Amino acid sequence: MEALPNELLLEIIKQLFLEAFSTVLNIGLVNRRLHRLTNELLYSTYSLDRGNPALFIRTLASWPAHARRIQSLEWDCRPVHNNSLVTSDAFRFPGDLAPIERRNITKALGSKNPYETDDLNSILMDAGTDAYLNLFLSFAPDVCDIRIAIPSKWNYHAVWFTSSLGLRILSNLNKAYIVGPMRIRNVIPLFLVPSLRILTLDHVAHDRNRVLRGTFKWYGHDAAIQRLRKEKSWVESFHLQKCSTDTVEIAQLMPLFGRLKTFEFEFTGHDKDEANTTITHFVHSITNQSNSLKSLFLKDFRLALDPTALKGLSKLEHMDFLLLDMTMMCGSYLQKTTVESLSSVLQHLPKRLQHLHLIANDPDGEELKPSTAFTDALHGIAPIMKSILPALHTLKIADWDPLLGTFTCQTQVKAIQLAFAKIGVDFLWQPRxxxxxxxxxxxxxxxxxxxxxxxxxxxxxxxxxxxxxxxxx
Structure with a gap:
């Protein structure tokens, strides 16, 4: 074992770590070398399923050097085998804290007097809806990757992560994945984190279990928006998944990115809501990033009655990748698709587009596959595709596996593939x-x-x- 390099030993320990947490703890007691290696593994990442966060914070408060090791955090208090609607990330500190633990924890809570002896649990309860997470993050200054499932106990009408505005937390954050339900207003401070490059918001929606009567004041929201207008966001890759509201606010955010390169938008709501804008208006808002946007994933499950709804995409002159879900958005003219109707949609796409992925399943079909009319039109449009999209290299039909179809279907797909090969375009398909x-x-x-x-x-x-x-x- 002494002859093994640290990298190999660390990989072996990682495999043991996946099997049993206690095994790694025991390995760390063998000698100083293994103790150092296991510490790198034990403290490089943390998730709530590892145990009580209060105990982990006590360790970090006693040994601040360990705090610098934490790179990744998963904050998900949802039970694995329980569909409970009520979740909470609250925890309690015991009364037997060491003086150094109490001093450092109290200081992290923002107290002007780090030696005060007030009950820490009472301070936490009064500190705000996300106080427990903020406290943990204050002991993880170098964390660069977070994955957070919002607890149901959080205040749905509050702005979260406000501590990041003063760089008290998340000053080195690079990647964030937030699982709701949430509103865009809840997470506005994240757009202002200077180091954040990849932001995913999963399930932007009204939470019917938390909607209350009355008018709510979003304290801190307007100030954060004003600052965002002035400083711009450094996020380069923005992903919105399972979004059903707040497209008006999202459209207003689009000009506030400084260098957005990738944008994913999956909308599962409808137009009949004051919080949502039309497809045409939303597409127009995306063109605010025409100078930097290179990849766009557009999945909107609303029906676009206007065939020119996608016209604004032609202004994205630097975009070379597009995934477009046409199933519902273009459903009104997909069922009886012709070469002319298909080309009328494709002509609105950027001319520099190199890779086009289409989801074009028949909205009224029993199976996930394009209609016969669509596949016929796809075959017919091959000879003129280069005149529509001259830079196209790859055309892929996503969420479709022709191998599950009939022999006739498979031979037709092969014919389409050969037709596109003649003009130098790879025709592919991608099963769900x-x-x-x-x-x-x-x-x-x-x-x-x-x-x-x-x-x-x-x-x-x-x-x-x-x-x-x-x-x-």
Missing amino acids: DILINDSNENDIITLEGKEEGWIWVQWVDSDELWNEGRNDV
Whole structure:
């Protein structure tokens, strides 16, 4: 073991760490070298499922050097096997804190007198909706990657992460993944973190369990917006997943990015809401990033009755990648698609586009696949595609697997592929991501990203057999 390099030893310890947390603790007691290596692993990342955060904070308060090791944080208090609607990240400190622990924790809470002996638990309860997370982050100054599932106990009508505005926390943050329900106003301070480059907001939506009557004042929101207008956001990759509200505010945010390169937008709501703007207006707001935007993922499940709704995309002159979900947005003219109607949509796309991924499933079909009219139009448009998108290298139909179709379908796909090959374009397809447990051949197929508590079934035949897999329940 003495001859093994540190890198190899660390990989071995990592595998043991995945199997049992206590095993790594025991390894660290063997000698100083292993103690140092296990510390790198034990303190480089933290998640709530590792145990009581109060105990971890006590360790960091006693040994501040360990705080610099923390690079990644997962703050998710949702029970693994329980669909409880009530979740809380609150914790309590015991009364037997060492003097140095109490002093450093009290100081982290922002007290002017770090030697005061007030009850820390009372201070935390009065410090704000996200006080427990903020306290932990104050002991992790170098954390660069966070994944946070918002607890249901947080104040839904408050601005969160305000401590980051003064760089008391998250001063080295590079990547953030926030899982709601949440509103855009809740997380405005994150857009002002200077080091943040990748921001994902998952489930921007009204939380029906937390909506109360009355008019609410979003203290700190207007000041943060004014500062954002002045300083701009340094976020380069912005992802909005399962969004169903606040498109008006999102559209207002689009000019406030300094160098946005990647934007993903998945909208699952509707137009009949004062918080949401139209598809046409939202697409126009994206053009505020025409000088920097290179990749766009646009999945809007509303129906665009105006065929020119995507016209604004032509102004994105630096964009070379586009994923466009046409299933609902262009549903009114996908069912009876012709070469002319398809070209009328594609002509609104940027001329420099090199990689185009389309999701174009028949909205009224029983299976996830394009309509026959769409595939015919796709075949027919191949000879003139270069006149529409002269820089195109790759055309991919996503969320579709022609190998699950009939032989006629497969031969048609091959014909389309050959037609595009003649003009120098690779025609590809990408099946919807499916996870299959190999441990049991009778396991039910599950869909990646599915809503918890639901299963996905493609079809059941007359003998009640699953199309792929079998249900023996």
